[in-house]
Amino acid sequence: xxxxxxxxxxxxxxxxxxxxxxxxxxxxxxxxxxxxxxxxxxxxxxxxxxxxxxxxxxxxxxxxxxxxxxxxxxxxxxxxxxxxxxxxxxxxxxxxxxxxxxxxxxxxxxxxxxxxxxxxxxxxxxxxxxxxxxxxxxxxxxxxxxxxxxxxxxxxxxxxxxxxxxxxxxxxxxxxxxxxxxxxxxxxxxxxxxxxxxxxxxxxxxxxxxxxxxxxxxxxxxxxxxxxxxxxxxxxxxxxxxxxxxxxxxxxxxxxxxxxxxxxxxxxxxxxxxxxxxxxxxxxxxxxxxxxxxxxxxxxx
Numbered sequence: 001x002x003x004x005x006x007x008x009x010x011x012x013x014x015x016x017x018x019x020x021x022x023x024x025x026x027x028x029x030x031x032x033x034x035x036x037x038x039x040x041x042x043x044x045x046x047x048x049x050x051x052x053x054x055x056x057x058x059x060x061x062x063x064x065x066x067x068x069x070x071x072x073x074x075x076x077x078x079x080x081x082x083x084x085x086x087x088x089x090x091x092x093x094x095x096x097x098x099x100x101x102x103x104x105x106x107x108x109x110x111x112x113x114x115x116x117x118x119x120x121x122x123x124x125x126x127x128x129x130x131x132x133x134x135x136x137x138x139x140x141x142x143x144x145x146x147x148x149x150x151x152x153x154x155x156x157x158x159x160x161x162x163x164x165x166x167x168x169x170x171x172x173x174x175x176x177x178x179x180x181x182x183x184x185x186x187x188x189x190x191x192x193x194x195x196x197x198x199x200x201x202x203x204x205x206x207x208x209x210x211x212x213x214x215x216x217x218x219x220x221x222x223x224x225x226x227x228x229x230x231x232x233x234x235x236x237x238x239x240x241x242x243x244x245x246x247x248x249x250x251x252x253x254x255x256x257x258x259x260x261x262x263x264x265x266x267x268x269x270x271x272x273x274x275x276x277x278x279x280x281x282x283x284x285x286x287x288x289x290x291x292x293x294x295x296x297x298x299x300x301x
Contacts, residue, residue, distance in 0.1 A: 012032060013216055013256055022076075043211075051100025069224055096183060155179050160183065178208050185215045215228040217256075
């Protein structure tokens, strides 16, 4: 496969609403995908736990009860992914579906995000490290770390809290990832800044691009996603040939919008051997550093 030189990506600053039916939810998602594709982006990124919005369509008996919310949204997982696959084919884009609970064979839930392509393929990345509130919910850690080989290039996915752990993203980078997608859901601005700081740090130390997509807005009907805050952003290493401050694009906090930018993949590759610094190559200079690529599953989409 010929290496791509550039990739345009759009990250959603996605408001959690209260759709009154699944038809209304589908209409909203279709509109967002259409608007995202209109930016010229080839890859659209939706946030963590955006799928929880579907629980509202079942009324307060479901949406106001955490266990019923997880069950109802997990039951829709197959249909939800298929709907995004249809939209990906229609608009000729790749889409990271907003994550949600996925029920495993033993009846327990993981937090999973699916990457779908215009050709109908789909891959899934489960969240690997649970936040305190996810532990309270009974969400369990997923596995494994994955790298997705696509027509757009090699992509990794670090779901929100996972982005705060350098070794997880390092494994993706060592396996070949050049773009790391970071769907997030944070209640407070402080949480948004933790994930934003992590996105920028992972871009710097691995000399890759990172794409942050947050949920925003209040959804007081939900015990799961009642408050959401943040801004979307696309980040690269702070280097002269890429961006002086490491930011390609960033949204206005808590305003619904798409944030899009073109990533110069060819320049990113040059950084690793010709940049001001050699963060990627010098990783192994750290005491105790080791290669993690062998622990990453490669999925071809």
